[in-house]
Amino acid sequence: MSLKIVALGCIHGVLKKSVVEAIKREGPEAILVSGDFTGSVHDDEVRKYEKDLVENFGPISQFWPLRVQIDSEKKFARWGRIAAENTAKVFNDLDKLGIPLYYVHGNWDSVSTDGRGMLENSGDFFIDQVEGKNLKFIHEKVVKVGGFSVIGFGGYRGSSAKEYLIGDLPEDDPNMEGIRQVREDMRRRMERLFGKIKDPSRAILLTHDPPYKLHDYLEAAKKNYGEKVTREVIEKYEPAVCVCSHFHEHQGLGKIKKTLVVNSGYGREGQFTLIEADASGRVSVTLKKV
Numbered sequence: 001m002s003l004k005i006v007a008l009g010c011i012h013g014v015l016k017k018s019v020v021e022a023i024k025r026e027g028p029e030a031i032l033v034s035g036d037f038t039g040s041v042h043d044d045e046v047r048k049y050e051k052d053l054v055e056n057f058g059p060i061s062q063f064w065p066l067r068v069q070i071d072s073e074k075k076f077a078r079w080g081r082i083a084a085e086n087t088a089k090v091f092n093d094l095d096k097l098g099i100p101l102y103y104v105h106g107n108w109d110s111v112s113t114d115g116r117g118m119l120e121n122s123g124d125f126f127i128d129q130v131e132g133k134n135l136k137f138i139h140e141k142v143v144k145v146g147g148f149s150v151i152g153f154g155g156y157r158g159s160s161a162k163e164y165l166i167g168d169l170p171e172d173d174p175n176m177e178g179i180r181q182v183r184e185d186m187r188r189r190m191e192r193l194f195g196k197i198k199d200p201s202r203a204i205l206l207t208h209d210p211p212y213k214l215h216d217y218l219e220a221a222k223k224n225y226g227e228k229v230t231r232e233v234i235e236k237y238e239p240a241v242c243v244c245s246h247f248h249e250h251q252g253l254g255k256i257k258k259t260l261v262v263n264s265g266y267g268r269e270g271q272f273t274l275i276e277a278d279a280s281g282r283v284s285v286t287l288k289k290v
């Protein structure tokens, strides 16, 4: 039952030729992408523009002078179009590899079922609506790859969004009730997927966020920002592997109980991961940068 998979994430609009060539060389049975296809070649330009606006007019856009609001809308619409074009090209290039590719969404990607609306610089582009012969969006789905089941659960910090904004709260804080409900909902949805799996030691969990306290330390905030529910579910079911990305600076391999947790790194900069299983199902992971 030997198996070879390429795991890739955080492509952000730029799929390097060296990555395409490396994937062809490796010839995997499948590719898993942990989200963040979307990006813009103008990232630095966008950030500088946003910073200048905030410095000059403060952070609340409705109070900006009208001419600035109009100028901003035009600029962001143009950047959105560029981002959408780049994302479409990434999908096209991946599809052309002719290798089955399973993917979930990251925080930069828009999906049609997500009520939160689109990010300003992701453009009018829903990544779950992409059509390609070899591409399959597997958020909240389970698919078979070789002898393994791949469980897709994308998105961004479903349970902890409020915690991210508010910071750590004591359990008896009134804001915790809402957070607990969102966490419960996420746990229930993830456990429903694990309920379909007979043998978790032959399962791969594909997420965008890393589990809490692994590959998730944000130096600027001196805090771990990984997903707590994902960690709890991993501890309960112990899938063979969890593949994630999101923290570009933390490509790496770690372990939670029996689960190998792989942050496949910053795909846009040529990082990816090779996951191999031998005939007995024993899994090994190799971190790559090309």
Ligand SMILES: [Zn+2]
Pocket: 010, 011, 012, 036, 106, 246, 247, 248
């Ligand atoms: Zn990313």
